[in-house]
Amino acid sequence: MLILDRVCFDLCLTTGVLQMRKTNKRKVSALLAVVLTGALSACGEQEPDPERVASWREDYCSDLSAWQRITHDPPEKGYGNEPVLTAAAVISAAKVIDREHLDHAGSHILYDTAQAVSRNDQDAEKRVSEYCAAVGFETLMKYL
Structure with a gap:
């Protein structure tokens, strides 16, 4: 009372x-x-399901790997819109990682991904590749 x-x-x-x-x-x-x-x-917000987290990270790292492959080792013949499509896919996947706060402390996945894709920033590309290696997808990262 x-x-x-x-x-x-x-x-x-x-x-x-x-x-x-x-x-x-x-x-x-x-x-x-x-x-x-x-x-x-x-x-009392709950953490995302660990399986979903792993899936989001795998999607991001797979898309990053595809973009790296197209960018660094382009096929001999024309490949149409693949560079643009892979760039859009990796940016979209980075948005999910950023929205769900799955990047590591001090890292900026969305910003670094955008810098790597749009400005060919090799330092940013290295940071996002290191992120994928740290979360268990190092085998996808050809360019560390």
Whole structure:
């Protein structure tokens, strides 16, 4: 009861009312329960399923490998839109890694992937290749 009175007093202070006034404690406790439930549910977000995480990482590293292969070892004859398509695929996969916060501390997968693909940044390409090697897909990375 003392805690509820304190909450009512704090609520009154935040609304600019300096006096403690009588409130319907049931309404306040119901409101407090709703607020706490919302706050706790936001804090209790679950980690993604480990199988999905592995799948997203494999997709990213496979797409990166395909882009590297087309970029560094182009076939003798024309290959149409493959460089553009593989670049789009690896950027799309990097967006998933970034959105799900699966990159390692301090790494910036989406930024580094974009730099490697669009600006031919070899340092960025090395960083994303190292990421794939670190998460278990080193065999896909020909260019480390």
